[in-house]
Each structure stands twice: as structure tokens, then as C-alpha cells.
Amino acid sequence: MTLLALCARPTPIALLLAFAVMALIPLARNPELNGYFLTLLDLMLLTYSLNMVVGFSGYLSFGHIVFWGLGGYTAGMLVTTIGRAIAGELTFSPYLLVPLGGLVASAFAAVIAYPILRIRGAYFAIATFSVNLAVQTIFFNVPVFGGAEGLPLKRFMSYQIVPAFYWLLAFGLLAFLSSYLILRIKLGYGLLAILNDEDVAQTMGVNTTLYKILIYIIAAFFAGAGGAVWALAQVFVDPENFGITRSIEMFVAMLLGGVGTTLGPFIGAFIYFAIKDLLIIRFPHLHLVFFGGIIMIIVLFVPGGLVGALRQHVPGLRRILE
Amino acid sequence: MGAILELQGVTKRFGGLTAVRDVSLAVAPREIVGLIGPNGAGKTTLFNLITGVYRPDDGRIRFNGERTDGLSAYQIARRGIRRTYQVVRPFPEMTVLENLMVGAIFGTPGQGRLLPVEAAAQARRTLEFLGLGGRAETLSKHLNLGEKKRLELGRALTADPALLLLDEALAGLTPSEIDHAVDLISRIRRELGKTLIIVEHVMRTIMKISDRIVVLHHGEKIADGPPDVIARDPQVVEAYLGEAML
Incomplete structure (x- = not known):
């Protein structure tokens, strides 16, 4: 069965249309609108990445932002290094470096995956969080990486938001398609088995170690690519790119949309932004506090998020929403 | 010798406790072996050793002639062993x-x-x-x-x-469900040609469906033979302390 035949179902068709509509946004030539959707797409891509690990394998990757930060620094370091070598602005689009950000994040994931994925449950969450803190501290203190001041890139490239928007849109679509495909191949079934009961999965012939490492590496690629786009869009990268805020945001978006579904991260990012807009207007400094409460309410009462709740309560939607 | 599964002097200790001690056992293709013994006799531990959840401290396990002790659980599973859980x-x-x-x-x-x-x-x-x-x-x-x-x-x-390990497949079932399950098990051997090892507490049933009964007690194999012989074995009767063996 080809990928094309697999995609002839309501969820992928709806999402392909949604991405096509979003591609029209920059035509409005409204910088504010572009900026708004750039932030939204950035969160969406991160949520797709997080969902591959948390939603597919059940491992709570709490320090997931480390891949995003590494992607950003990869882009930043490449732009400054090349820029200094040619003593001026880059002669090619710096966004061509984005895939390298993803690859560096994947390489880092490959290095830490084997030891870290042996740890289960809450201890895994703590371990990933610690890895993120350790990496952040390194970038904070090593002068080559710009230290606390970070890396300003404006000497070597100009600020261009529209290409950043399209790169994030393309990677968002790719992350959705990858999620959708992964759940339909051997890897997806192995991961679902791990999510449900890892010990049983092993006695059923699932190479659990390999599968966990594979999904960790794939997920890191998308987070890294997103981080690279973000750094180039901001023309700046600093240790705040490993900050905790986005870690919380992507968890909220994932939970709102529906953990483990392929539609969830897309919907979740939109709901998150809608709620955030409402809250920020009234409580500019406290909106994150409310998101703590929202996480608790979702986990207690709607553990499946919007997609999960719809699938559960409207039986006809089970085959449509994936 | 044509055994599909062969255990030689398999031993497993947990700290000071020897859960399985020096167990040797050979299972022929398409055989149904009943594995019985009082609670804590080491039946489930033996399953965990065969499926690679635990590694034996001593002894060898061969499946289709190939050493499998030392392989991971998923590698053993891929060679053709599956189990159910108690x-x-x-x-x-x-x-x-x-x-x-x-x-x-x-x-x-x-x-x-x-x-x-x-x-x-x-x-x-x-x-x-x-x-x-x-x-x-x-x-x-x-x-x-x-x-x-x-x-x-x-x-x-x-x-x-090729080999199915059933850990108390009948426990907790209603009489009609037991009849259904017994019928399934015999069809699995007859129609699908599988070899089965079954751990079971429902004595009447296990005696009826097994070709051979292996009895574990305190981790050791104390008896191995046809059901009617096992039912009269004084050592086995003693291990169960008056439980009706039928």
C-alpha cells in the first residue's frame, strides 16, 4: 500500500487542507499575523515532536526542549562561523541550515537515548529534565557559544519572517505525516505495545530498546529543526532557548488536543493559543499559573484531550478522528 | 533426541531464596505438559526463565536445539515461544x-x-x-x-x-468457560500442531488434558509422568497435604 492510499482518509485530508489554507496567510502581508502564526506553528511542531515520544511510547520527555535549543544553537553557530569566514552576510538562505539543526538534535538524542531510556516512569521525566538543565548550563558558560549573551546573528543575515513561516509550515506537515505513517507501520504497533505494557511487549518479540531509541531520534529531529527555524527567525539565540516555559506549553497543547493522536497536536496548538490570548489580556503576568490548573483539570477529567473525548463520546467519530 | 524444549539443571535464586533448583525437563513436539505444584513452587518463575524475563543462575535451556538462556526476552519470543499471564x-x-x-x-x-x-x-x-x-x-x-x-x-x-506457555489459563473461569477453554487447548494442539506447557490449579482439568504432568515443590521437580501415575504418587500427595488429587 502506498503512502498516497494511506492518506485517503478524513483526518489526513482535513489536515492537508488546513495546512494549504495556512499557506495563504503571508499573502495578507500583515507582519503581526505572520508573527502570530509563526509562534503557533513553532509550538505545533514541538507538540508533534513531544507527542511522538510521550503519546506513542508513554515516556514522559519532560526536558524535550533540549532538542529545540540544540537545533537553535546549531543554526546560530553555523551562521556565525560561516559569516565570519566570508566576512559578511551569508550568500545563501540561512534557512537551508535548518535540517542540520534537526540532525544535530537527533545525534544528541542517539547519544543519550540508550542510557536514559532504560529509566522508566517519573524517573525518566526527571532524567530528561536534568539533561536539559545540564546542556543549558554548558551553553550558558562556554564562551564559544556566546555565554549568557547568546549569539546575535544580524551581522550575517537579515530578518526574514516569511521564509521562517514556510519552513515551520513544511516541517509541521512533515511531522504530521510522519506521525500518521509511524502509527501504521511495525514501529507504531511496537510503540503502542510499549506504551501499554513494556514487559509484555518484550515477551511478544518487540525489540523495545531499539524502538524507544528510534522514536526518540525521530522526534528530536523535528524539535531540532523547529528550534533552528526559530533562532533564524529571531536572528538570535541564547540559553533561554532551553527555558522551561516552552516545555510546559507543549505539554499543555498536547494534552488539550489529545495525547497519542495525530490530529491532537494540530488542534491542541490552536486551542492553546486561543486560551492564552484570552488569559494574557486579563492576567498578563499570571497566565502560566492558569495553565498549571488547566493541566490538572485535563488530566483528571479529559485525559484524552479534545480528540480523545470526541472519540469516546461520539462513536461515529472513532474511525474519522485519528 | 527431538525435544522442542530442553532444560538442564536450571537454577534461579533471588537473594537467599532458591525459587527454582536444578530442574531438568524435556518437552516433545506437540506434547501437552501440565506443570503443577503448590503456591510458591516456582511454576511462574520457570516460565519467566524459559521466556527470558529472568536469566538462570545455573543450567541450560535449549529451544529447537539452540541455547536460549542468555538471550533477551524479545529474541526468545522471535524464535517461537509465546506465553500468557497468570x-x-x-x-x-x-x-x-x-x-x-x-x-x-x-x-x-x-x-x-x-x-x-x-x-x-x-x-x-x-x-x-x-x-x-x-x-x-x-x-x-x-x-x-x-x-x-x-x-x-x-x-x-x-x-x-511452536511452543505456548499458558500460566493458569483456566483460573477464575466459570465451569462453562472452562469447558470452552479446554476445547480450545485441545484444538490448538490438534488443528494447529502446537506444543503446550500449562500451569494450572484446576486439578481435574489439568489431569484430563495433559499427556504428562510435571510437579514442582519448593523449586524442585519432585515428579514427572503420566497423569494417572502422578495422581497416586505419595510425594505429590504429601506436597499438596491432603488436597484432593482426583
Whole structure:
């Protein structure tokens, strides 16, 4: 069965249309609108990445932002290094470096995956969080990486938001398609088995170690690519790119949309932004506090998020929403 | 010697406790072996050793002539051994069909290791065989105990293993469910040509369906023979301390 035949179902068709509509946004030539959707797409891509690990394998990757930060620094370091070598602005689009950000994040994931994925449950969450803190501290203190001041890139490239928007849109679509495909191949079934009961999965012939490492590496690629786009869009990268805020945001978006579904991260990012807009207007400094409460309410009462709740309560939607 | 499974002097210790001591055992192809013994005799530990969940401290395990002690659980599973669990462990958030598909996708060489599309067809055939056809789209956590036990059996069967280990497949079932399960087990051997080792507490049933009974007590094998001989073995009767052996 080809990928094309697999995609002839309501969820992928709806999402392909949604991405096509979003591609029209920059035509409005409204910088504010572009900026708004750039932030939204950035969160969406991160949520797709997080969902591959948390939603597919059940491992709570709490320090997931480390891949995003590494992607950003990869882009930043490449732009400054090349820029200094040619003593001026880059002669090619710096966004061509984005895939390298993803690859560096994947390489880092490959290095830490084997030891870290042996740890289960809450201890895994703590371990990933610690890895993120350790990496952040390194970038904070090593002068080559710009230290606390970070890396300003404006000497070597100009600020261009529209290409950043399209790169994030393309990677968002790719992350959705990858999620959708992964759940339909051997890897997806192995991961679902791990999510449900890892010990049983092993006695059923699932190479659990390999599968966990594979999904960790794939997920890191998308987070890294997103981080690279973000750094180039901001023309700046600093240790705040490993900050905790986005870690919380992507968890909220994932939970709102529906953990483990392929539609969830897309919907979740939109709901998150809608709620955030409402809250920020009234409580500019406290909106994150409310998101703590929202996480608790979702986990207690709607553990499946919007997609999960719809699938559960409207039986006809089970085959449509994936 | 043609044994499909062969254990030689297998020993497993947990700290000061020897859960399985110097157990040797050979199982012939298409044989049904009943494994019995009082609680804590080491039956489930023996299953965990055969399936690679634990590694033996001493002794050797051979499956189809190949050493398997020292391999990981998933490698042993791929060589053609599947099990069910004493306390059922279906994948709770997956449908009955998906549970069985995992079995087929990660099955043994030959009929097993199918692509997901083929696996769904294979899983549906097995569901019909088990009489669970109407439950294909049900989340497995919503099944009753009898259905969950059949689901586990099906999940093992779709992998097309040569050897099936059933850990208390009958415990907790109603009399009619037991009859159904007994019928299934004999059909699994007769129609599918499988070899089975069955741990069971329902004495009357295990004596009836097994070709041979192996008795464990305090981790040691104290008897091994045809059911009618075992039922009269004074050592076995003593181990059960007056439990009716029938």
C-alpha cells in the first residue's frame, strides 16, 4: 500500500487542507499575523515532536526542549562561523541550515537515548529534565557559544519572517505525516505495545530498546529543526532557548488536543493559543499559573484531550478522528 | 533426541531464596505438559526463565536445539515461544484486534512477522477461531476475565509460535468457560500442531488434558509422568497435604 492510499482518509485530508489554507496567510502581508502564526506553528511542531515520544511510547520527555535549543544553537553557530569566514552576510538562505539543526538534535538524542531510556516512569521525566538543565548550563558558560549573551546573528543575515513561516509550515506537515505513517507501520504497533505494557511487549518479540531509541531520534529531529527555524527567525539565540516555559506549553497543547493522536497536536496548538490570548489580556503576568490548573483539570477529567473525548463520546467519530 | 524444549539443571535464586533448583525437563513436539505444584513452587518463575524475563543462575535451556538462556526476552519470543499471564495482561488501551495484530506483526518466522495489513486479516481469523469475532473493535480493558484470557491466548497464537506457555489459563473461569477453554487447548494442539506447557490449579482439568504432568515443590521437580501415575504418587500427595488429587 502506498503512502498516497494511506492518506485517503478524513483526518489526513482535513489536515492537508488546513495546512494549504495556512499557506495563504503571508499573502495578507500583515507582519503581526505572520508573527502570530509563526509562534503557533513553532509550538505545533514541538507538540508533534513531544507527542511522538510521550503519546506513542508513554515516556514522559519532560526536558524535550533540549532538542529545540540544540537545533537553535546549531543554526546560530553555523551562521556565525560561516559569516565570519566570508566576512559578511551569508550568500545563501540561512534557512537551508535548518535540517542540520534537526540532525544535530537527533545525534544528541542517539547519544543519550540508550542510557536514559532504560529509566522508566517519573524517573525518566526527571532524567530528561536534568539533561536539559545540564546542556543549558554548558551553553550558558562556554564562551564559544556566546555565554549568557547568546549569539546575535544580524551581522550575517537579515530578518526574514516569511521564509521562517514556510519552513515551520513544511516541517509541521512533515511531522504530521510522519506521525500518521509511524502509527501504521511495525514501529507504531511496537510503540503502542510499549506504551501499554513494556514487559509484555518484550515477551511478544518487540525489540523495545531499539524502538524507544528510534522514536526518540525521530522526534528530536523535528524539535531540532523547529528550534533552528526559530533562532533564524529571531536572528538570535541564547540559553533561554532551553527555558522551561516552552516545555510546559507543549505539554499543555498536547494534552488539550489529545495525547497519542495525530490530529491532537494540530488542534491542541490552536486551542492553546486561543486560551492564552484570552488569559494574557486579563492576567498578563499570571497566565502560566492558569495553565498549571488547566493541566490538572485535563488530566483528571479529559485525559484524552479534545480528540480523545470526541472519540469516546461520539462513536461515529472513532474511525474519522485519528 | 527431538525435544522442542530442553532444560538442564536450571537454577534461579533471588537473594537467599532458591525459587527454582536444578530442574531438568524435556518437552516433545506437540506434547501437552501440565506443570503443577503448590503456591510458591516456582511454576511462574520457570516460565519467566524459559521466556527470558529472568536469566538462570545455573543450567541450560535449549529451544529447537539452540541455547536460549542468555538471550533477551524479545529474541526468545522471535524464535517461537509465546506465553500468557497468570494475572491477565492484555494491552488495555488497544482494541482486541490491535492486541492480536501486535502478536502477528512481531510473530515468528514463517507465517508470522506480517505487515500490518496482513496482520489484521490474520488477527480476524484467530478471533473467529477463539469465538471472539464480535469483539474485534472493543477496547480490551472492557472485556470480562474469560474474554481477556482468550484474548491473551489469541495474541500468543497470531504469532504462530511452536511452543505456548499458558500460566493458569483456566483460573477464575466459570465451569462453562472452562469447558470452552479446554476445547480450545485441545484444538490448538490438534488443528494447529502446537506444543503446550500449562500451569494450572484446576486439578481435574489439568489431569484430563495433559499427556504428562510435571510437579514442582519448593523449586524442585519432585515428579514427572503420566497423569494417572502422578495422581497416586505419595510425594505429590504429601506436597499438596491432603488436597484432593482426583
